[in-house]
Amino acid sequence: MPDTSIAAGAAAGAIPAPVKDDHGIWGFSRAQFGALGLMIAFLAISPFFLYPVFLMKLLCFALFACAFNLLIGYVGLLSFGHAAYFGMGGYIAGHVAKAWGMTPELAIITGGLVAAGLGAIAGWVAIRRQGIYFAMITLALAQMIYFFCVQAPFTGGEDGIQAIPRGKLFGLVSLDTDLTMYWVVAAVFLLGFLLIHRIIHSPYGMVLKSIKENEPRSTSLGYRTDDYKLMAFILSASLAGVAGATKSLVFGIATLTDVHWSMSGEVVLMTLVGGLGTVFGPVIGAAVIVAMQNYLAELGAWVTVIQGVIFVVCVLAFRRGIVGEIGNLLKVKL
Amino acid sequence: MAIQRRDLLAAGAAAATASLAGPRSARAQAANTIRIGVISDMSGPYRDTTGPGSVVLTQQAVQDFGARGFAVEVLQADHQNRPDVGANIARQWFDQGVDAVVDLPTSSVALAVNQIAREKNKVHLNSGAATSDLTGPQCSPNTVHWTYDTYMLAKSTGAAIVKQGGNSWYFITADYAFGHALERDTSNFVRAQGGRIVGSARYPFPATTDFSAFLLQAQSSRAKVLGFANASTDTVNCIKGAREFGLHRQMKLAALLMGVVDIKSLGLESGQGLLLTEAFYWDLNERTRALTQRVRAKNQDRPPAMVPAGCYGAVLHYLKAVADMGVAAARASGVDAVGRMKAMPCDDDAFGPGTIRADGRKIHPGYLFEVKAPGASTNPWDLYKLVATTPGDEAFRPLAEGQCPLVRS
Numbered sequence: 001m002p003d004t005s006i007a008a009g010a011a012a013g014a015i016p017a018p019v020k021d022d023h024g025i026w027g028f029s030r031a032q033f034g035a036l037g038l039m040i041a042f043l044a045i046s047p048f049f050l051y052p053v054f055l056m057k058l059l060c061f062a063l064f065a066c067a068f069n070l071l072i073g074y075v076g077l078l079s080f081g082h083a084a085y086f087g088m089g090g091y092i093a094g095h096v097a098k099a100w101g102m103t104p105e106l107a108i109i110t111g112g113l114v115a116a117g118l119g120a121i122a123g124w125v126a127i128r129r130q131g132i133y134f135a136m137i138t139l140a141l142a143q144m145i146y147f148f149c150v151q152a153p154f155t156g157g158e159d160g161i162q163a164i165p166r167g168k169l170f171g172l173v174s175l176d177t178d179l180t181m182y183w184v185v186a187a188v189f190l191l192g193f194l195l196i197h198r199i200i201h202s203p204y205g206m207v208l209k210s211i212k213e214n215e216p217r218s219t220s221l222g223y224r225t226d227d228y229k230l231m232a233f234i235l236s237a238s239l240a241g242v243a244g245a246t247k248s249l250v251f252g253i254a255t256l257t258d259v260h261w262s263m264s265g266e267v268v269l270m271t272l273v274g275g276l277g278t279v280f281g282p283v284i285g286a287a288v289i290v291a292m293q294n295y296l297a298e299l300g301a302w303v304t305v306i307q308g309v310i311f312v313v314c315v316l317a318f319r320r321g322i323v324g325e326i327g328n329l330l331k332v333k334l
Numbered sequence: 335m336a337i338q339r340r341d342l343l344a345a346g347a348a349a350a351t352a353s354l355a356g357p358r359s360a361r362a363q364a365a366n367t368i369r370i371g372v373i374s375d376m377s378g379p380y381r382d383t384t385g386p387g388s389v390v391l392t393q394q395a396v397q398d399f400g401a402r403g404f405a406v407e408v409l410q411a412d413h414q415n416r417p418d419v420g421a422n423i424a425r426q427w428f429d430q431g432v433d434a435v436v437d438l439p440t441s442s443v444a445l446a447v448n449q450i451a452r453e454k455n456k457v458h459l460n461s462g463a464a465t466s467d468l469t470g471p472q473c474s475p476n477t478v479h480w481t482y483d484t485y486m487l488a489k490s491t492g493a494a495i496v497k498q499g500g501n502s503w504y505f506i507t508a509d510y511a512f513g514h515a516l517e518r519d520t521s522n523f524v525r526a527q528g529g530r531i532v533g534s535a536r537y538p539f540p541a542t543t544d545f546s547a548f549l550l551q552a553q554s555s556r557a558k559v560l561g562f563a564n565a566s567t568d569t570v571n572c573i574k575g576a577r578e579f580g581l582h583r584q585m586k587l588a589a590l591l592m593g594v595v596d597i598k599s600l601g602l603e604s605g606q607g608l609l610l611t612e613a614f615y616w617d618l619n620e621r622t623r624a625l626t627q628r629v630r631a632k633n634q635d636r637p638p639a640m641v642p643a644g645c646y647g648a649v650l651h652y653l654k655a656v657a658d659m660g661v662a663a664a665r666a667s668g669v670d671a672v673g674r675m676k677a678m679p680c681d682d683d684a685f686g687p688g689t690i691r692a693d694g695r696k697i698h699p700g701y702l703f704e705v706k707a708p709g710a711s712t713n714p715w716d717l718y719k720l721v722a723t724t725p726g727d728e729a730f731r732p733l734a735e736g737q738c739p740l741v742r743s
Contacts, residue, residue, distance in 0.1 A: 053425060150509070150538060158510030158539055159442040160417050163449045178429075251425075253446055255418045294426075 027201040031332035035280050043186045052178040058290045059189040060247035065270040065282030066196050067239035073277030074200055075232045076212035080135040080264050081142025082240050085115040087259025089241025090248035094161040095154050104167045108245040115241020116234050123233030127226055146259045160255030188246050192239050273314050275321025280334050284323050366661055367405040371427045374437040376412035378540050379567035382595045384439040384462045387642035390633045392436055395649035404661045415540045417446040428454040433665050436645050441465035441512035451476045456668040461644030465515040469695040473738035476668040480696040481644030482613045485731040487590050488519035490611035490700050490724055496527045500559035500586050504552045505534035508564040516563040516590055532557040545575045565591045570600050593639045597717050602708040611702050614643040614684050625683040637715050643684040651680045693738040700729035
């Protein structure tokens with residue numbers, strides 16, 4: 001990926017980010033550990049003063065954005081079709097929970113597995129190309145999945161799968177109250193988040209980063225970069241599927257919105273606003289975008305305009321995203 | 335760079351705080367307030383026939399109801415024709431103390447919200463959605479389906495066109511619950527009268543704006559009638575496209591759901607002679623003209639369309655039921671409030687006297703109109719000539735045929 005990596009290098013070169021990379025606790029630097037603590041504290045107390053359903057939506061999108069960030073932030077692959085895995089995870093979970101009566105944890109796992117399968121096929125095709133071609137192939141494959149969802153009988157077309165039951169966790173704990181559901185969603189999110197963190201800081205993650213920085217060099221060092229990229233793609237797709245599956249259980253509905261290409265655009269926006277290649281960036285980005293959609297809904301069509309403006313401002317004024325800029329200001333890596 | 339990054343950050347943070355703080359204040363609720371939320375299409379293809387007009391007419395109903403010892407607050411939101419968006423808004427509103435949601439055009443959204451209203455035991459006053467499933471297999475004790483439905487449209491418009499000799503049909507159908515229901519119900523009537531269905535083309539909603547491919551498919555079908563099982567802007571675009579291709583010379587165009595706003599944007603020149611069915615027309619009688627007089631200035635100087643008029647009728651009747659049973663009781667249970675609405679006879683300026691059936695179906699007459707020729711129209715909104723009136727007890731699907739689980743035979 002010579003052209004994009006040079007561009008990225010130039011952008012980073014213009015404003016050099018001082019980095020303190022001390023691997024303190026569980027692979028987190030001290031600053032990251034502090035941020036993680038803050039996040040967990042927020043997760044624990046927020047449902048008591050914020051609307052739980054809104055928080056659950058936020059967490060689902062945060063996990064989705066984290067999964068997407070795993071690809072773009074750490075491997076440098078811009079997938080423009082991640083909505084397909086997110087949406088398909090939702091449809092599958094909805095279907096197995098409603099039609100087959102699966103318990104929620106099995107439904108979520110099934111959604112993630114199907115998304116992983118799709119990711120394996122799409123990734124196998126797409127990773128052979130770089131840059132814009134990679135993005136276009138992922139988009140094309142996602143559109144195929146979208147039209148499959150429009151026509152397939154089990155998705156209900158434009159109506160979606162409605163009235164998906166939340167069911168009972170492990171067949172024991174009823175998830176009908178929002179607060180119980182919230183704890184499950186928070187746990188799913190936290191597991192996904194820590195898994196991604198673990199992946200990034202493993203030796204495997206180091207290879208991914210080296211591919212991002214300079215792929216020919218990694219190849220010359222003896223790494224089969226295609227295999228690494230494919231594995232990252234599958235991991236990212238399956239986590240996106242888990243996020244989608246969780247979302248469809250929360251809202252009891254799975255629709256075409258989640259497989260539409262504009263959802264793929266939205267997750268790019270979340271990751272960019274929050275901060276590309278930062279651990280916490282996608283979470284903050286998702287929070288900003290979802291909060292905007294929720295609290296500005298009364299402005300109707302203006303929400304999209306405001307989102308566009310924010311995107312432009314982000315690109316013009318703080319290119320590293322919210323978390324990236326904060327990290328830069330405090331001279332830490334978040 | 336001219337923009338100071340720090341200023342921007344500060345402004346962004348301020349905006350974020352303001353937006354987080356703002357709508358929360360609406361949460362503070364007086365026990366003596368009834369809160370009604372209008373969920374409608376404020377930005378998509380149904381905006382002109384529902385959306386802002388429904389808000390205006392809901393507010394008018396509150397105003398005409400007057401002060402009777404409790405306050406009424408009206409909220410509004412845009413569901414963007416997406417079932418998930420609509421369901422989220424309804425869920426959030428119900429959790430935050432909204433007592434009733436009104437309008438809900440777009441059948442897929444209506445069916446999704448129908449579930450939520452039932453789960454949370456609130457009130458769903460539907461005016462905008464057409465699917466007859468709302469009072470059929472998916473009927474709910476929390477729902478009143480006020481204005482019209484696909485069965486009524488099919489029976490009135492569909493049957494009238496078959497009588498004129500249109501006995502082979504091709505459909506262009508919006509591919510979601512509403513289009514399917516309208517095509518199904520119309521097909522049943524056509525077949526019952528000895529006609530036949532040649533085929534149908536289904537297009538993705540709301541993403542389609544160019545209908546030429548579907549129109550050409552229809553042209554090659556050689557059916558006598560081209561039925562549009564869609565609504566609003568889509569229907570207008572279809573009819574315009576059909577005229578451009580010269581389809582109107584080979585086949586009869588049947589718009590199964592059309593209203594004054596659509597005819598206005600189509601123009602009498604293109605629209606003249608079309609048969610259509612409505613449950614409300616502003617120039618129908620003294621009472622509808624009086625209502626039009628009251629709201630016209632607030633409604634962008636337009637007379638009310640059918641769906642907003644339905645919001646007026648439904649909200650007015652709901653408020654009467656609330657006054658009758660007391661605010662606390664009405665707020666406590668949506669089933670009880672709807673039960674009271676069904677027990678009381680309805681009467682309002684838009685629809686005149688009527689009743690609500692056990693399955694939630696509001697009963698009033700259906701009117702078959704013919705669009706006037708440009709020469710016959712005396713003022714800019716003088717668009718229709720009344721052709722036939724179907725009395726209320728015949729206009730809608732018989733109670734026993736709806737398969738509504740609430741109805742025990």
